[in-house]
Amino acid sequence: xxxxxxxxxxxxxxxxxxxxxxxxxxxxxxxxxxxxxxxxxxxxxxxxxxxxxxxxxxxxxxxxxxxxxxxxxxxxxxxxxxxxxxxxxxxxxxxxxxxxxxxxxxxxxxxxxxxxxxxxxxxxxxxxxxxxxxxxxxxxxxxxxxxxxxxxxxxxxxxxxxxxxxxxxxxxxxxxxxxxxxxxxxxxxxxxxxxxxxxxxxxxxxxxxxxxxxxxxxxxxxxxxxxxxxxxxxxxxxxxxxxxxxxxxxxxxxxxxxxxxxxxxxxxxxxxxxxxxxxxxxxxxxxxxxxxxxxxxxxxxxxxxxxxxxxxxxxxxxxxxxxxxxxxxxxxxxxxxxxxxxxxxxxxxxxxxxxxxxxxxxxxxxxxxxxxxxxxxxxxxxxxxxxxxxxxxxxxxxxxxxxxxxxxxxxxxxxxxxxxx
Numbered sequence: 452x453x454x455x456x457x458x459x460x461x462x463x464x465x466x467x468x469x470x471x472x473x474x475x476x477x478x479x480x481x482x483x484x485x486x487x488x489x490x491x492x493x494x495x496x497x498x499x500x501x502x503x504x505x506x507x508x509x510x511x512x513x514x515x516x517x518x519x520x521x522x523x524x525x526x527x528x529x530x531x532x533x534x535x536x537x538x539x540x541x542x543x544x545x546x547x548x549x550x551x552x553x554x555x556x557x558x559x560x561x562x563x564x565x566x567x568x569x570x571x572x573x574x575x576x577x578x579x580x581x582x583x584x585x586x587x588x589x590x591x592x593x594x595x596x597x598x599x600x601x602x603x604x605x606x607x608x609x610x611x612x613x614x615x616x617x618x619x620x621x622x623x624x625x626x627x628x629x630x631x632x633x634x635x636x637x638x639x640x641x642x643x644x645x646x647x648x649x650x651x652x653x654x655x656x657x658x659x660x661x662x663x664x665x666x667x668x669x670x671x672x673x674x675x676x677x678x679x680x681x682x683x684x685x686x687x688x689x690x691x692x693x694x695x696x697x698x699x700x701x702x703x704x705x706x707x708x709x710x711x712x713x714x715x716x717x718x719x720x721x722x723x724x725x726x727x728x729x730x731x732x733x734x735x736x737x738x739x740x741x742x743x744x745x746x747x748x749x750x751x752x753x754x755x756x757x758x759x760x761x762x763x764x765x766x767x768x769x770x771x772x773x774x775x776x777x778x779x780x781x782x783x784x785x786x787x788x789x790x791x792x793x794x795x796x797x798x799x800x801x802x803x804x805x806x807x808x809x810x811x812x813x814x815x816x817x818x819x820x821x822x823x824x825x826x827x828x829x830x831x832x833x834x835x836x837x838x839x840x841x842x843x844x845x846x847x848x849x850x851x852x853x854x855x856x857x858x859x860x861x862x863x864x865x866x867x868x869x870x871x872x
Contacts, residue, residue: 471718472715472718474604475604479611480711483707484773485619486618487700487773493700500573501576501577501578502577504688509585510676514673517540518804519668521728532650532656537587538653538656540586540587547578554571554575555568566696569625572629576630577636580634581632581636584637584640587644588643590649599647674809675816677820680820681823681824682847686702686839690827693831704769705786708783711757712791724801724804727739727742736806736861737862739805740802743799744798747794747798750797750798751791754790759787761783761787762787765783769783786840788844789844792844796851799851803861818853819853822842822845826839826841827842829842
């Protein structure tokens with residue numbers, strides 16, 4: 452009976468995760484599609500770069516706080532109060548906001564670049580709340596509050612819709628659009644912590660005590676994020692540097708159209724890392740591999756049809772959502788292939804992360820970063836956005852081979868049974 456209940460609970464959590472990510476992904480999709488239509492191309496590019504800046508910061512936030520918090524589920528019993536992680540996430544979000552506002556102020560006073568100033572300011576308006584929202588979601592999952600997850604994301608979704616209506620009908624201003632994204636995330640995070648309040652016993656636990664328990668993993672995971680920035684989250688920044696705001700705006704628009712596939716990966720990853728941890732405890736590395744393989748099959752089954760349709764009907768899809776301002780059907784087909792490879796590769800990374808093999812993961816990410824940057828530098832000036840898309844596809848294809856080999860190698864050398872940390 453216990454096994455049946457656990458099975459139903461896992462299924463429920465996965466459905467909730469997909470529903471949550473559907474709300475978050477749909478709100479982002481609608482917002483960015485509307486902004487692409489309503490805002491000047493340079494302003495939309497600035498929002499896209501600000502989002503890229505957020506994901507750069509989020510990667511380090513994820514390595515230092517989110518992932519160690521998730522992996523702390525392996526600690527039985529947990530010697531520290533769980534609420535300490537929530538207060539650490541709040542302090543980190545406030546610190547990130549302060550740094551970004553200071554950067555925007557410094558850029559504005561220096562007069563170096565108006566575009567760079569806008570990017571930093573928009574990032575300051577969005578990123579702190581988005582960081583907190585992401586942790587709040589993990590907080591609710593680990594406390595087995597799936598309905599609260601949907602209430603939180605649904606509240607953010609409602610605010611995004613209201614913000615889109617305001618920008619579309621009254622104030623088509625980029626700063627308002629960016630602030631609306633930040634406000635929606637802040638409300639979602641606030642509701643999450645109201646529905647599942649952190650106890651005050653974790654308020655005084657210092658960050659060094661929490662992070663220090665997995666110091667090596669956090670360090671190498673943070674280092675592994677640096678190359679990941681270059682070929683994934685920070686790629687918009689590189690495009691803006693190499694080819695200007697126009698290509699960055701086009702890339703942001705195409706990523707928006709393909710965002711349902713990325714949202715699905717994030718949704719399933721939200722619960723499947725915990726599932727892989729449980730499998731690792733039960734059956735060691737082979738159990739974690741079987742869990743990752745099931746996740747990969749599910750992602751391909753769900754993402755494959757959408758990405759195929761997006762590649763075949765790229766032109767009509769772009770015109771329907773974005774209007775005549777953006778028309779890149781070939782580039783979108785290439786990026787659809789790239790997103791399909793992400794669906795294949797993410798479970799490999801989960802398999803390595805669950806075993807805290809951050810150094811191993813660093814190798815594959817460095818390989819991808821070198822290939823992506825080299826490809827962009829070579830093909831970007833000649834082919835523009837198409838060259839950038841091809842570089843990503845090639846880099847992720849090579850990453851697939853590397854992750855497959857590294858995972859097999861880890862499986863051969865792993866102990867037959869997991870050891871409780």
